[in-house]
Amino acid sequence: MPHVRVPAAALLLALLAGCASTGSAPTSVLPGDAAHPARASGWVETRLYFGLGPADDTSRGVNEQAWRQFLDAEVTPRFPEGLSVLDVYGQWQGKGQGTPERLRSKMLVIDYPDSPSNRDKIEAIRAAWKQRTGDQSVMRVTQPAEVSF
Numbered sequence: 001m002p003h004v005r006v007p008a009a010a011l012l013l014a015l016l017a018g019c020a021s022t023g024s025a026p027t028s029v030l031p032g033d034a035a036h037p038a039r040a041s042g043w044v045e046t047r048l049y050f051g052l053g054p055a056d057d058t059s060r061g062v063n064e065q066a067w068r069q070f071l072d073a074e075v076t077p078r079f080p081e082g083l084s085v086l087d088v089y090g091q092w093q094g095k096g097q098g099t100p101e102r103l104r105s106k107m108l109v110i111d112y113p114d115s116p117s118n119r120d121k122i123e124a125i126r127a128a129w130k131q132r133t134g135d136q137s138v139m140r141v142t143q144p145a146e147v148s149f
Contacts, residue, residue: 029148035081036149040113045145046122048108048138050129051092055102062133067106074128075108078121084109094136111145 029038053061062070075083086107093100108125112118126138 033149038148040147042114043111043145043147044114044142045109045111046140046142048110048122048126048140049088049090050106050108050138051090051101051103051133051135052106053104055089055104058104061104070129070132074125078125079110079112081112092137111147 030036031038050067051061052063052067071085086109088105088107090103090105091100092103110122122140122142126140129135129138
């Protein structure tokens with residue numbers, strides 16, 4: 001029988017294949033948590049836009065500490081399962097203004113089961129901000145969301 005030379009790379013691949021796990025692959029979803037289902041239907045995503053104050057004057061308007069107090073008092077108790085906050089720059093032209101204001105802003109993103117109760121919570125957050133700051137509006141964008149955790 002002739003002597004056969006096996007390239008080193010082929011030998012290494014054969015050895016590594018023998019070490020491969022035969023267990024099941026990890027799942028991509030969070031199992032067993034009712035607040036964060038593996039698959040959900042009837043959910044929506046709402047983005048709320050909060051103006052904090054003039055973009056070019058951070059001494060005016062709402063500071064980071066006051067924003068976090070609002071988040072802790074008004075938002076988190078209504079949606080403790082999770083949310084996201086992004087710092088954004090925005091422009092807003094309110095009633096009676098000749099030009100838009102440039103604003104430091106926060107965008108709050110909340111995904112939740114669509115229900116009258118949850119929609120009421122969103123409206124309560126908007127109303128609380130307007131009452132606290134005197135702002136004319138908190139823009140809301142809500143759309144269907146395909147969600148899994």
